[in-house]
Amino acid sequence: MLEKIKQIAAEIAPRLIEIRRHLHAHPELSGQEYQTAAYVAGVLSSCGLTVKEGVGKTGVVGELKGNGTSDLFLAIRTDMDALPIQEATGLEFASKIPGVMHACGHDVHTTVGLGTAMVLSRLQDQLPGRVRFLFQPAEEIAQGALWMVADGAMEGIDAIFGLHVFPTLPAGTVGVRYGALTAAMDDLEIIIQGEAGHGARPHQAIDAIWIAAQVITGLQQAISRTHNPLHPLVLTLGQISGGHAPNIIAEQVKMVGTVRSLHPEVRENLPDWTRRIVEGICQTYGARCEIKYNRRLPSVQNDWRLTKIVERAAIEALGEQNVILINEPSLGAEDFAVYLDYARGTMFRLGIGLKEGKNYPLHHPRFQVDESSILTGVITMAYSAFLYFEQSASTPT
Ligand SMILES: [Zn+2]
Ligand SMILES: [Zn+2]
Numbered sequence: 034m035l036e037k038i039k040q041i042a043a044e045i046a047p048r049l050i051e052i053r054r055h056l057h058a059h060p061e062l063s064g065q066e067y068q069t070a071a072y073v074a075g076v077l078s079s080c081g082l083t084v085k086e087g088v089g090k091t092g093v094v095g096e097l098k099g100n101g102t103s104d105l106f107l108a109i110r111t112d113m114d115a116l117p118i119q120e121a122t123g124l125e126f127a128s129k130i131p132g133v134m135h136a137c138g139h140d141v142h143t144t145v146g147l148g149t150a151m152v153l154s155r156l157q158d159q160l161p162g163r164v165r166f167l168f169q170p171a172e173e174i175a176q177g178a179l180w181m182v183a184d185g186a187m188e189g190i191d192a193i194f195g196l197h198v199f200p201t202l203p204a205g206t207v208g209v210r211y212g213a214l215t216a217a218m219d220d221l222e223i224i225i226q227g228e229a230g231h232g233a234r235p236h237q238a239i240d241a242i243w244i245a246a247q248v249i250t251g252l253q254q255a256i257s258r259t260h261n262p263l264h265p266l267v268l269t270l271g272q273i274s275g276g277h278a279p280n281i282i283a284e285q286v287k288m289v290g291t292v293r294s295l296h297p298e299v300r301e302n303l304p305d306w307t308r309r310i311v312e313g314i315c316q317t318y319g320a321r322c323e324i325k326y327n328r329r330l331p332s333v334q335n336d337w338r339l340t341k342i343v344e345r346a347a348i349e350a351l352g353e354q355n356v357i358l359i360n361e362p363s364l365g366a367e368d369f370a371v372y373l374d375y376a377r378g379t380m381f382r383l384g385i386g387l388k389e390g391k392n393y394p395l396h397h398p399r400f401q402v403d404e405s406s407i408l409t410g411v412i413t414m415a416y417s418a419f420l421y422f423e424q425s426a427s428t429p430t
Pocket of ligand 2: 137138139172197
């Protein structure tokens with residue numbers, strides 16, 4: 034099967050480059066992927082898939098029936114949105130849309146999804162189970178996966194595969210990770226309410242700025258003293274505002290931030306923990322506070338059996354030297370995590386590093402990919418799908 038997959042992938046390679054360059058030149062922001070969705074739907078229809086548009090607002094779902102020898106239903110998820118960045122690569126197929134760029138490689142993800150659909154549709158008679166391709170919008174604003182599941186995109190699904198490009202892995206390689214791949218992401222808003230007064234007479238006022246400073250350091254110190262250091266926790270207050278003039282004591286300070294954690298049990302306690310520390314400090318100095326702790330995304334926890342399948346597929350397809358075991362998770366967030374509430378899944382990293390020249394990070398205006406990685410992604414994904422059906426058929430559940 035691997036040889037057949039490789040052969041078809043090689044045949045469609047020029048078309049995939051064309052698709053990727055088209056997508057790259059026409060990026061669309063999160064939630065506005067109208068042209069991209071129409072284009073994706075067109076390619077999927079031409080491969081004979083059953084296509085539904087408008088799933089999860091601007092998302093697209095394509096379904097491929099297998100030969101019916103397995104009841105299993107596998108989902109393959111790719112994301113389609115771009116970023117508000119002015120491209121500075123100078124490539125001939127650079128973004129034609131001012132201020133919008135595929136700087137996170139979602140053009141490559143979409144192309145890999147389409148390429149996998151092309152390959153699997155040509156092998157449909159030999160494909161045991163069904164495959165649902167999820168082309169989701171709005172990953173960058175952590176909304177698209179929620180929109181997709183709200184529209185039933187995960188109904189009936191047994192397992193899900195996903196991928197993300199990674200510039201520090203060279204093209205031709207794939208990175209796999211067992212367990213946590215990305216962090217849970219929550220939002221935090223703190224409003225400290227003191228009492229205004231004259232800057233020369235602090236004892237007659239309640240200084241919200243000074244109390245905010247205590248809260249900021251208090252939270253960071255509490256992380257180092259009250260949390261298990263083996264369970265990562267990052268709390269970043271990225272925005273702070275308060276005060277009017279140099280000689281007026283500020284009555285209110287507002288701070289907003291992001292909280293990242295890896296272990297579900299750590300995350301569980303974070304709203305109470307934050308409240309205890311912030312309220313404790315505010316109370317000590319006579320201020321009132323309002324705390325809003327919003328859970329945004331869980332952590333991507335890769336299922337070990339599915340990860341093993343992807344690892345095996347990648348080793349057979351690319352050779353052991355081209356499969357990298359990722360030894361550290363990222364504290365970045367990824368809304369693939371949302372799907373994992375509905376089925377087990379795994380997400381791998383696709384190496385896209387250029388063989389020559391500087392590799393810029395994701396979200397950089399000069400971010401580039403080595404396009405040979407598209408075939409690596411398609412072959413790994415398509416073969417993983419086959420191994421999933423094969424393996425799951427032979428293992429009693
Ligand atoms: Zn991104
Ligand atoms: Zn991304």
